[in-house]
Each structure stands twice: as C-alpha cells, then as structure tokens.
Amino acid sequence: MDDTNAGSAGQTGATGIALLSRLVLIGPPGSGKGTQGQVLAKELGIPHVATGDLIREIVEAGGEDAERFKAIMATGVFVPDEDVVAIVDKRLSKPDAARGYLLDGFPRSLEQARLFAATRAGATLQAAIALEIPVELLVERLSGRLTCLGCGASYHEKYRPPVKKTGVCDNCGGALVRRVDDEPVAIRQRLQTYDEKTRPLIEFYEDQECLSRIDASGTPADVHDRLQALLGVTNDK
Ligand code: AP5
Numbered sequence: 001m002d003d004t005n006a007g008s009a010g011q012t013g014a015t016g017i018a019l020l021s022r023l024v025l026i027g028p029p030g031s032g033k034g035t036q037g038q039v040l041a042k043e044l045g046i047p048h049v050a051t052g053d054l055i056r057e058i059v060e061a062g063g064e065d066a067e068r069f070k071a072i073m074a075t076g077v078f079v080p081d082e083d084v085v086a087i088v089d090k091r092l093s094k095p096d097a098a099r100g101y102l103l104d105g106f107p108r109s110l111e112q113a114r115l116f117a118a119t120r121a122g123a124t125l126q127a128a129i130a131l132e133i134p135v136e137l138l139v140e141r142l143s144g145r146l147t148c149l150g151c152g153a154s155y156h157e158k159y160r161p162p163v164k165k166t167g168v169c170d171n172c173g174g175a176l177v178r179r180v181d182d183e184p185v186a187i188r189q190r191l192q193t194y195d196e197k198t199r200p201l202i203e204f205y206e207d208q209e210c211l212s213r214i215d216a217s218g219t220p221a222d223v224h225d226r227l228q229a230l231l232g233v234t235n236d237k
C-alpha cells in the first residue's frame with residue numbers, strides 16, 4: 001500500500017485527505033457508487049472505472065464473453081475474479097489512468113483485493129471509501145433507477161429525474177432504461193452477495209489503515225458534500 005499523500009485517510013470522517021488520486025469506492029448495490037463516482041472523478045481529473053459498466057459494455061459489444069457475462073449479471077452473482085481482474089488491468093493500463101483512478105465496484109471480494117494489490121496500479125492504492133447506508137433505502141433506490149443507454153449516467157424516477165425531458169438523458173440525449181438486475185429477485189441476490197463477499201473488504205482495508213467511512217444516506221448533494229470534505233475537494237477545482 002502506497003501512503004504517499006495519504007494524509008488522514010485512515011480516520012473515519014476525517015477531512016482534508018487532499019491530492020488522493022488512487023481510490024476505491026465500496027458500498028452495497030444502490031449506495032450511490034455510480035452517482036457519486038462519476039461526479040467526483042471528474043472533479044479529481046481521474047477516470048471513473050466502474051466494473052459493472054465495463055462488463056455491461058462487453059455484453060453490449062457481443063464478443064465471446066458476452067452471453068456468459070450477461071447470464072451471470074442478470075442473476076446478481078459475481079463474474080469470475082480472473083475475468084474482472086483482467087478487465088480492470090486492461091482499463092487501468094490506458095493513458096488516462098496514469099494520474100490515478102476512482103474504482104467503483106472493484107475490488108468486491110477479498111480475493112479480488114489480493115489480486116489487485118499484486119498489480120502495479122493496485123500496489124499504489126491510497127484510500128478505500130465505504131459508503132454506509134441502511135438497507136431499507138437501497139431497494140427503493142434500485143427499483144426506481146433509470147440508466148442512460150448512451151453514457152451510463154444514473155437517474156431515479158423520484159429522487160433524480162432528468163430535468164429536460166422524461167425518459168431522456170440530460171447529458172447526451174440517450175434513452176433511459178431500467179437495468180435487468182434491478183428486478184426484485186436480482187436485487188435481493190445482489191444484496192446477499194454483497195454481505196457475503198464484499199462487506200469483509202471493509203475490515204481488510206481497515207487493517208491496511210486506508211479506510212474512510214461516509215454516511216451515504218440523504219440527498220446526492222449531501223453525500224457529495226461529505227465526499228468533498230473528506231477528500232479536500234473544492235467546487236472551483
Ligand atoms: P454494478 O453495476 O457495480 O452494480 P452494484 O454494485 O450492484 O451497484 P449499483 O450500480 O446497482 O449501485 P450504485 O452504488 O452504483 O448506485 P447508483 O449510484 O446507481 O455491478 C453489477 C453486476 O456486475 C454485479 O452484480 C456483478 O454481476 C457484476 N460485477 C461488477 N463488478 C464486479 C466485480 N468486481 N466482480 C465480479 N462481478 C462484478 O444509485 C442507485 C439509484 O439510487 C439511482 O437511481 C440513483 O439515481 C439513486 N440515488 C443515488 N444516490 C442517491 C441519494 N443520495 N438519494 C436518493 N437517490 C439516490
């Protein structure tokens with residue numbers, strides 16, 4: 001673990017861990033990893049690397065792994081570790097990730113965390129941020145989510161509807177659709193998989209002294225403010 005610029009990243013609710021640029025967001029389905037990750041990465045000038053989005057792109061492209069990944073995702077269980085680690089490795093080797101990365105949805109098991117730590121990018125991870133939220137809020141968030149087919153932006157029927165036109169993305173004009181794994185059975189499976197496989201990562205990163213926790217309830221703006229305070233990001237950055 002590289003602690004260059006690590007500041008007070010190990011302290012819960014600490015402020016001012018400025019200049020961090022190799023970050024991981026950990027949180028259950030619906031905790032806001034995508035919503036917050038997209039905005040924060042832009043502010044930090046680093047790519048938002050979401051494994052769910054990368055796997056969905058592979059499915060859309062229809063290559064040799066497409067059908068296999070599609071079937072796995074629809075049920076809410078994990079794509080095999082070797083596949084995901086290879087996907088992340090490839091993405092982080094692109095030039096835009098040279099300055100850093102904001103990972104969303106990876107690592108999401110102890111095995112993935114160990115495999116990632118053995119890679120060049122993973123060896124320099126600076127902070128893991130856990131988004132904490134009561135489970136009852138998650139189902140409502142996920143069942144109302146709408147995702148843009150064009151740019152992947154995340155909306156919500158009630159909490160974050162598009163402002164320009166119903167069913168159309170404000171950013172790119174793409175169509176807003178419901179994800180196949182946002183059906184009740186798949187949501188339950190994803191929450192269960194999170195508890196079994198991903199939650200232990202919080203202790204793992206706590207032991208590595210690079211974990212911070214954020215209250216992810218409240219409005220997207222509230223959560224964003226907490227993340228900005230934690231990371232020392234200002235709006236005019
Ligand atoms: P992935 O796409 O990563 O899904 P997930 O982890 O289940 O998380 P979500 O994207 O559903 O939630 P989010 O936290 O991003 O919430 P969002 O911001 O959208 O992974 C999908 C699948 O891919 C996995 O099940 C697995 O099969 C596979 N996969 C991915 N990574 C893998 C890996 N590493 N290993 C193996 N397999 C992998 O917000 C949700 C909704 O709430 C939105 O509608 C949003 O507008 C709304 N919302 C957000 N914040 C707020 C707020 N503060 N108040 C009100 N509403 C809010």
Ligand code: MG
Pocket residue numbers: 033034035050052
């Ligand atoms: Mg997401």
